[in-house]
Amino acid sequence: MAIEQALALVGGSTLGPSRPPRGQRPGGGGDGDDPSGTPDGGEAWSSPPRTGDGRNADPTSASPTSASPTSASPMSSTPNARTDSGARTAGNRPGSHSGGRVQSGSTSSGSTSPRASRTANQPAPSLSWSRARAVAARAGRGGPLAAVRLPLDRALGHVLAEPLGALTDLPSFDTSAMDGWAVAGPGPWAFVAGAGILAGHAPATALPDGAAVRIATGARVPPDTTAVIRSEHAYADEAKGLLHAERSVATGQDIRPRGQECRSGEQLVPAGTVVTPAVLGLAAAAGYDALPAVPRPRVDILVLGDELLAAGLPHDGLIRDALGPMLGPWLRALGAEVAGPRRLGDDARALRDALANSDADLIVTTGGTASGPVDHVHPVLAELGAELLVDGVAVRPGHPMLLARLPSGPSGAHTAGRPEGQRDATAEQRKESPDGPYLVGLPGNPLAAVSGLVTLVEPLIAGLAGRPAQDAYRALVHAEVHGHPHDTRLVPVVHRAGRAGGRDHVAPLRYNGPAMLRGIAAADGLAVVEPGGVRSGTEVEILDLPWAPATPWTEGCFT
Secondary structure, eight states: OOHHHHHHHTTTOOSSSOOGGGGTTTTTTOOOOOOTTOOOOOOOSSSSSOSSSSSSOTTTOOOOTOOOOOTTTTTTGTSSSOTSOOOOGGOOOOOOOSSSSSSBBBOOEEEEEEEEHHHHOOOOOOOEEHHHHHHHHHTSSSOOOOOOOEGGOOOOOOEEOOEEOOOOBBSSSOESSSSSEEOOSSSSSSSTTOEEOEEEESSSOOOTTTBBBEEEEEOOOOOTOOEEEEEEEEEEEEEEEEEEESOOOTTTTTEOOOOSOOTTEEEEEEETTTTTHHHHHHHHHHHOEEEEOOOOOOOEEEETTEESSSSOOOBBBBOOHHHHHHHHHHHHHHHOOEEEOEEOOOOOHHHHHHHHHOOEEEEEESSSSSSSTTTTHHHHHHHHHEEEEOOOEEEETTTEEEEEEEEOOOOOTTTTSHHHHHHHHHHHHHHHHHOOOEEEESSSSSSHHHHHHHIIHHHHHHHHTOOOOOHHHEESSSSOOOOOSSSSSEEEEEEEEOOOOOOOOOEEEESSSSTOOHHHHOEEEEEOOOOOOBBBTTTEEEEOOTTOOSSSSOOOOOO
């Protein structure tokens, strides 16, 4: 009773049952897909959050005279407790772990009551799946895009930073579209045996009426040419030196006039276009030697976990690292430049040093995002002063994923090792955007990590690289797909062609548990299943995998 009275005097409140760690909550443990579970942070607790906890209170409702060091909560005493995009500083993340999180017995309000601290730090609900993707996309587009000039042989796969304008007319002169004869006026036409015009050689003089000259495809036609007659449509009488047309001749036939494809200054390709082999060919035809491109985002991969093996069979409680081999190719398919994975184990100091010294634009970690005894991601982010943009997503599998922005390091720390042009452009970009790299914390379970890739990493990299976001589309699903009561589910699917006049559709794949990769290995997309699930024959949103064509409609693949 004395303790309760003391708590009341310093703004505390009585708590119900102690809250279990994040990875052990009812219905929210790990990355399971138990449909009876509830979203992270969604359980009902006996003590409602206080109005001063910095999340549920209206910040305009507090009177200036009512705030005092003894009544303010730890979360409400910081200006970065929460933004409308879901961001907050890592140091203000709910929880009781050390390493920069608010701990019991040590609060910014000066209170030493563990109960008061714990109440103020009740976790906020996870963001919805669509909201989390929107936050990641907005973060990627948040700063000005750097631009470098890349030679054509290095520009493939990059994104154009500027529109590609024609430097000249295409073609830049009237050109023969066929091998044949250039003729002027009505026929028959006189010609000189052995004479002709080849590609790359300009004609010496204009072609007089009644004359013909052999011409090759791509050669510049002589001035005053009426038409080009294909070789197979003409008869050359060598004895008389006369050319006869075997078909009617129309003015301008088989001549590519100057500017037929484009005029100088005309936009050929808009900014944001991915440079494909065809774009390279067009750029070369238009006279470009280098292209203005957005540098690929540089990504570091940090694999966490003492239980992971890099080679050999699992044994003695150790398992193979599935994410290290998978993430690099996946990220490259999204348009990133990726360093080889670094395996750090469960070492908080090694993680901190790796984050502090990274020169990447994005750091991807695997595992350690929950609140277990060796889950170091949140404490290390707090120690470094990172800002949490997304901390938990209402999606299964993968709800403990997170997105953070690290503070900027020493000048030039994030440009070392880049090509000179990229280094200069990035330095200019960072003058306007002083924040450090982004970090996406993926859950350690493989399919849960895939969920984090499509939820946070894909839209973030698209923004950083200037790529267009993936267009969502819907398809029929031919099976009932069970849903979570409150969270979105991402389920591997394969496209199937309709039979006997039926519509094309998708079929969900088995082996879709959070620790399984067998289903996603056979998939070409992920179905976005809203809470409650979908019935067979209804439409569902589909996300294509980065290596799958937009509409593969393939047969086969085990289910």
